[in-house]
Amino acid sequence: MQVILENHQEYQSIAEVLRMFFLEVGKLESGVILVADYEYSDIVLHSVVEREVSVEQMRNQADQTEISVQSRIADSDLTITAKVVPSALRREIKRQIYFLLSKLTGIHYPWGSLTGVRPTQVAYRSFLENRRDKNQTIRDLIEKWYVAPEKAEIGLKTAVAESEILSDLLPELPMLYIGVPFCTTRCTYCSFITQDAINLGGELDIYVEALLQEITEISAYFKRISKPFQAIYMGGGTPTALSDQGFAKVITAIKEQVPQIENCEITIEAGRPDSITPAKLAAIKIIPEARICINPQTMHDRTLQTIGRNHSVKDVYRAYELARTNDFSSINMDLILGLPDETGEEFLYSLDKILELNPESITIHTMALKRSAFLQQQHAAQYLKLRFPDRELSNVFNIAIKKLAKQDYQPYYLYRQKNVRGGLENIGFAKPGYACVYNVGMMSDQISVVGLGSGSSSKRVEGDRLERIYNSKDLTNYVERLAEIIQRKIDFFAKGLGI
Numbered sequence: 001m002q003v004i005l006e007n008h009q010e011y012q013s014i015a016e017v018l019r020m021f022f023l024e025v026g027k028l029e030s031g032v033i034l035v036a037d038y039e040y041s042d043i044v045l046h047s048v049v050e051r052e053v054s055v056e057q058m059r060n061q062a063d064q065t066e067i068s069v070q071s072r073i074a075d076s077d078l079t080i081t082a083k084v085v086p087s088a089l090r091r092e093i094k095r096q097i098y099f100l101l102s103k104l105t106g107i108h109y110p111w112g113s114l115t116g117v118r119p120t121q122v123a124y125r126s127f128l129e130n131r132r133d134k135n136q137t138i139r140d141l142i143e144k145w146y147v148a149p150e151k152a153e154i155g156l157k158t159a160v161a162e163s164e165i166l167s168d169l170l171p172e173l174p175m176l177y178i179g180v181p182f183c184t185t186r187c188t189y190c191s192f193i194t195q196d197a198i199n200l201g202g203e204l205d206i207y208v209e210a211l212l213q214e215i216t217e218i219s220a221y222f223k224r225i226s227k228p229f230q231a232i233y234m235g236g237g238t239p240t241a242l243s244d245q246g247f248a249k250v251i252t253a254i255k256e257q258v259p260q261i262e263n264c265e266i267t268i269e270a271g272r273p274d275s276i277t278p279a280k281l282a283a284i285k286i287i288p289e290a291r292i293c294i295n296p297q298t299m300h301d302r303t304l305q306t307i308g309r310n311h312s313v314k315d316v317y318r319a320y321e322l323a324r325t326n327d328f329s330s331i332n333m334d335l336i337l338g339l340p341d342e343t344g345e346e347f348l349y350s351l352d353k354i355l356e357l358n359p360e361s362i363t364i365h366t367m368a369l370k371r372s373a374f375l376q377q378q379h380a381a382q383y384l385k386l387r388f389p390d391r392e393l394s395n396v397f398n399i400a401i402k403k404l405a406k407q408d409y410q411p412y413y414l415y416r417q418k419n420v421r422g423g424l425e426n427i428g429f430a431k432p433g434y435a436c437v438y439n440v441g442m443m444s445d446q447i448s449v450v451g452l453g454s455g456s457s458s459k460r461v462e463g464d465r466l467e468r469i470y471n472s473k474d475l476t477n478y479v480e481r482l483a484e485i486i487q488r489k490i491d492f493f494a495k496g497l498g499i
């Protein structure tokens with residue numbers, strides 16, 4: 001197949017959509033993209049914009065001059081045309097290419113032409129354009145964006161919940177992320193920079209000392225400029241992979257040093273059940289209202305072994321009971337849909353077991369096939385195809401959503417990852433009053449986030465503008481260059497924060 005671009009340079013956008021349908025997509029700079037797929041070798045697809053539009057024009061939300069966009073398959077009656085303003089051009093090109101390829105191949109994705117990380121943004125924009133008419137918005141998502149009806153419904157529901165949570169956040173105050181890039185063992189599907197804590201010994205203590213220094217100095221700066229944090233998230237990796245003493249020191253620093261608003265939400269990812277000890281839970285308890293996450297991912301021992309998690313289902317029950325005995329009143333649990341060698345029924349069994357435990361929130365992730373993950377390296381050929389639509393997986397997700405709704409778990413944030421199985425998504429569900437505001441604020445890109453620890457990122461949001469800086473992923477580099485890293489972050493946020 002050849003895709004010929006006329007009057008525009010949206011190679012990346014078009015290649016992104018092509019990859020949803022074909023495994024090998026080349027990129028040429030001369031206005032043509034080639035797809036190596038024997039079945040469609042004679043097809044020529046034209047993507048035409050009426051006239052060239054500059055990047056500045058595409059960024060300018062105020063420019064309302066409409067431009068005609070057309071996509072067609074040569075020598076056929078497959079054509080789609082629309083007029084859009086410059087800021088909607090990229091989205092429209094992708095929508096049209098999706099439409100044509102879906103017609104051509106008979107492949108339909110659950111989220112249709114919405115290829116981005118946050119389909120709820122499109123859902124919410126459409127909701128506002130339709131003057132908050134839910135039925136019309138759902139119709140638009142289905143008819144205009146080719147979203148499957150059940151996804152249109154959950155997408156809109158989640159978008160409305162996200163917007164309500166966001167309206168309670170203060171755009172001028174930052175959130176804090178504290179990263180601990182260690183885990184007890186490495187999951188086979190993991191692509192994070194996390195390291196096996198077991199092999200590091202003394203390095204963990206050195207890391208804790210560096211992290212404490214960063215917490216102290218950054219806290220002092222934000223105190224000085226009177227910008228307390230409105231939500232704090234300690235994640236990783238697995239923070240509880242630290243030693244009991246090291247972990248307690250970080251929690252104490254969060255409690256005593258970090259400036260925070262009254263009722264600041266604080267989440268500590270306890271993550272791997274095998275890393276949760278009575279001493280760690282006691283340490284967290286100095287922050288009485290802390291949310292914690294205990295993440296089983298599956299309630300099948302066989303799968304836990306397959307994915308390299310060095311714990312059992314029993315450990316999940318033990319950790320959960322320990323947390324409840326210690327009066328933790330907001331517990332999140334994560335499950336992953338589409339784990340290797342697991343059937344839909346097995347996933348639903350895991351969900352039922354978690355529902356019996358009755359945590360305050362449950363997050364359903366769909367297995368993503370990340371490039372650097374060990375699992376993908378081992379089974380590259382087999383796994384490449386897993387991102388194509390999967391009716392069974394979609395049905396299982398729909399059943400899971402119904403089961404969750406029955407027990408009063410409502411969706412409150414949603415995002416999609418690249419190369420995710422079946423083109424599906426991740427959704428956070430919570431009982432009323434237990435949604436994690438950090439997750440929503442983080443995903444919205446409307447709230448500044450200060451990231452501490454090796455590999456963390458910070459983002460500064462000023463109106464529509466967003467800038468990021470990153471802490472070194474290399475542990476030695478992070479520790480050795482700490483003073484410079486801290487100063488750079490202070491300078492970065494000194495340039496402006498919030499609107």
Ligand code: SF4
Pocket residue numbers: 182183185186187189190191192194236237238271272
């Ligand atoms: S617990 Fe999370 S961060 Fe740690 S190895 Fe597993 S997937 Fe990676």
